[in-house]
Amino acid sequence: MNSLQTVEPALDQACCAPSGQPVLSAEEAQQKALVFKALSDPNRLRLLSIVKADASGESCVCDLTEPLDLGQPTVSHHLKILVDAGLLHREKRGTWAYYSLVPGAIEKTAGLLTSL
Amino acid sequence: MNSLQTVEPALDQACCAPSGQPVLSAEEAQQKALVFKALSDPNRLRLLSIVKADASGESCVCDLTEPLDLGQPTVSHHLKILVDAGLLHREKRGTWAYYSLVPGAIEKTAGLLTSL
């Protein structure tokens, strides 16, 4: 947009040094943003919390619909997003679908932050 | 929506134990989602990365506009979101505005995840 580099050969008072270095690339950023986008909805955070808190380590949709006060299709939708983000694992046994945390996924996501 | 509790007094094959416990409340979830929402955009992640990578620890808007290939108003908008989320600190000196990481904010956010 502006043409700083070309028009001022010797700007004596630059606002700060242009570091312009190998920071997060557009592709990396896009990739990482997907995970945080999955975490950016209150109901999805609550889903993760419920699944994590469950003693058996897994929960079915019927147990997740009530506490969130959302329709079943909506909960299914949120769960799919969490699965696609690599945070939840889905296993269908009989009529029910069981969701569980992907081991290490939370910690790995936390690592994404600290290694920004 | 459904009336599970009332119509089946003795369901002999529940899909799983209804833990229904003190998981993340709606308010807590809303609060935490705000931070992750701030992180859910690729360009904002890159902004954080650039600010963090800068040797001086602070960057001005003019240095952030070019590498992101975005207009100045858009960058200002993203920066405001990051400041509101408590991730960046803004300090205006003279004509320029300098942005820096809020100390410990990244780590604190990572902690939000692991303590879900």
Next chain:
DNA sequence: CATAGAGATTGACATCTGTCGATATAGTCG
């Protein structure tokens, strides 16, 4: 004081997202 430059704010617009109702699919049981 007038001018110029940095950055914030506003308004508009296209796109994305969360939600629901309706429907489809698949497993279970009588």
Next chain:
DNA sequence: CGACTATATCGACAGATGTCAATCTCTATG
């Protein structure tokens, strides 16, 4: 096989979000 149940998928729609052009504000400087 036929009814029932648990989930997933589809279509629609309101509201949120990212982006830009235009404008405003504030500071420095001639």
